[in-house]
Amino acid sequence: MKALLYTTATLLLWGFSSTGPVVFPTETGVCWAMGDPHFRTFDGYYYNFMGNCSYTISRNCEVDYHHPPFQVDITNKLLPDTHLTAVSEVTVSIYGMKIQMVRSELGTIRVDGQTFLLPFSMSNTLGTVRLVQSGLSAVLWTDFGMTVQYDWQEYVSVTMPSSFMGRVCGLCGNFNGNEDDDLALSNGTKATSVIEMGQSWRVPGLAGEDENCKDECTGECAECNWRKRFAADMFCGALTPILDFQFRDCHAVIDPSIFFSMCKFDHCRGGGLKDYLCRILEVYTDACQRAGVKVHNWRHLARCADPACPSHSHFEECGSACTPTCLTNSTCHLPCVQTCVCEDGYIRSGNQCVSKTKLCLNNMMVV
Numbered sequence: 001m002k003a004l005l006y007t008t009a010t011l012l013l014w015g016f017s018s019t020g021p022v023v024f025p026t027e028t029g030v031c032w033a034m035g036d037p038h039f040r041t042f043d044g045y046y047y048n049f050m051g052n053c054s055y056t057i058s059r060n061c062e063v064d065y066h067h068p069p070f071q072v073d074i075t076n077k078l079l080p081d082t083h084l085t086a087v088s089e090v091t092v093s094i095y096g097m098k099i100q101m102v103r104s105e106l107g108t109i110r111v112d113g114q115t116f117l118l119p120f121s122m123s124n125t126l127g128t129v130r131l132v133q134s135g136l137s138a139v140l141w142t143d144f145g146m147t148v149q150y151d152w153q154e155y156v157s158v159t160m161p162s163s164f165m166g167r168v169c170g171l172c173g174n175f176n177g178n179e180d181d182d183l184a185l186s187n188g189t190k191a192t193s194v195i196e197m198g199q200s201w202r203v204p205g206l207a208g209e210d211e212n213c214k215d216e217c218t219g220e221c222a223e224c225n226w227r228k229r230f231a232a233d234m235f236c237g238a239l240t241p242i243l244d245f246q247f248r249d250c251h252a253v254i255d256p257s258i259f260f261s262m263c264k265f266d267h268c269r270g271g272g273l274k275d276y277l278c279r280i281l282e283v284y285t286d287a288c289q290r291a292g293v294k295v296h297n298w299r300h301l302a303r304c305a306d307p308a309c310p311s312h313s314h315f316e317e318c319g320s321a322c323t324p325t326c327l328t329n330s331t332c333h334l335p336c337v338q339t340c341v342c343e344d345g346y347i348r349s350g351n352q353c354v355s356k357t358k359l360c361l362n363n364m365m366v367v
Contacts (some may be wrong), residue, residue: 016151018225028145029165031172032157034283036084036266037076038258041173042160045182046258047297048265049171049194052076052085053213054203056186058158061169068127070094072148072158073203083269086154092140095126101138101150107351109138119328126171133348134321135286135337136307155283171201224268236263238277238302243284250288259284278304285338289318292335309340312353316341323348326356 029042039047042058059071073088088103099112109123109131118138121130128143137155140148145161153266158172166176169299173182183191191197199215224232243256250256259280266276281302297317299306306315318336325348342353 027162029162029175031160031161032155033057033074033087033171034155035086035262035280036269037074037154038085038262038265039171040107040258041171041179041182042168042175043173043179043182045179046315047183047194048084049198049270050076051195051198051202051213051215052078053215054091055198055337056170056201056203057107057156058160058168058172060164060167061174062167067164067167068095068144070142074156080150084266087150087156088154090148090150092148094129094142095124097122097129099129099140101140101148101152102154103154104119105351106152107133108237120323132322133325135319135339137286151283151286154279155286171198175288179330203261224264228268229264232264232267235267236260236277239263239280242281242298242302245301246296246301247284247288248296250284250291250293250295253291253293254287256283256284275304277302282307282338285317289335289337290321307338307340310352312346313340313342315339318354325349326354 014207031042032039033039036048036050039049041047054073054075056071056073060067060069063069071093073091073093074087075091076085077088078085090101092099098112102110105115105129107118109118109120110116111120116118118131118133122128129140131138131140133139134149137149137151145163147159149155149157149159160172160175166174168175169184169186169188174181174184181190183194183197185191185197185200195215202215219284234335239260243260247256263276263280277298281298281304285298288295295317298304299317309315315338317338319339319341320332320335321334321339322332323339327349338354342348345356346353347356
């Protein structure tokens with residue numbers, strides 16, 4: 001599934017340079033985590049790690065003048081009434097700032113403890129960072145080509161430019177083109193297990209972390225018994241006709257089998273999850289659309305409701321990836337994405353659609 005969110009870096013190709021579009025390296029690596037969390041490293045290695053603490057998924061381990069320091073951390077938390085964990089917060093430390101994207105805080109980000117509406121940008125003597133809302137996700141862009149996407153629910157992806165190949169480390173691996181050495185400890189030695197690797201990349205004391213969190217899996221972590229395997233096959237089998245037909249144009253770009261495998265794994269661990277199939281299909285749709293592939297409408301067939309949208313807006317399966325806001329009138333020619341579109345006469349302001357007649361003096365929220 002090399003192409004999953006391969007084009008995330010293109011999300012910020014509008015309005016970010018007074019002299020023209022930003023030019024990214026021709027090759028990028030993509031790491032992501034979703035579900036309970038299931039990881040894909042930059043080099044394409046898949047594994048499951050269910051720790052519910054805070055962990056470094058990627059940082060620059062070979063800093064020099066052309067490769068500035070950065071660190072991307074995630075905080076995993078248990079989902080209510082299940083044994084499942086999910087990414088509930090993404091923290092990016094860069095250029096002297098700490099930027100946080102927090103579950104359910106739609107349309108907003110935190111910078112050094114203050115809450116801001118999107119879009120947000122900052123430049124200092126160290127560099128430039130910009131954040132926008134693109135579809136149902138927040139996307140952070142750096143001037144050296146790294147992007148971080150988070151859907152304010154559980155899905156995070158990091159896109160790394162080829163200039164950082166072999167320089168990064170963390171749960172996302174070292175991006176050296178070899179998936180066989182991706183399970184490495186923070187000291188660079190090979191880990192004997194995923195749990196050992198996760199423990200070595202734990203970030204102590206990160207805000208929002210439960211001091212009683214555990215790196216080990218809770219609940220049933222071993223292989224399902226036959227009853228649970230049967231139930232998982234039945235539950236996740238609902239994906240098969242949808243993946244076969246509604247996503248048929250995307251199969252050559254993104255292998256759908258990984259989503260079916262993740263569904264069975266999580267069902268075994270957490271039992272029936274009412275919205276789980278809808279979340280999987282939402283993430284798959286986002287990945288396909290950002291890769292420029294059409295996805296046929298699946299929500300009615302899967303009995304999935306449209307995502308909740310703010311007042312004075314409606315959901316569109318294929319809307320603009322760079323919707324104008326009261327702070328910027330950006331337009332772009334990027335592939336369409338799932339998004340909430342403001343009604344005529346209204347414009348996006350953080351997590352709301354406000355009347356165009358209102359003034360937006362700044363994007364800082366009073367907290």
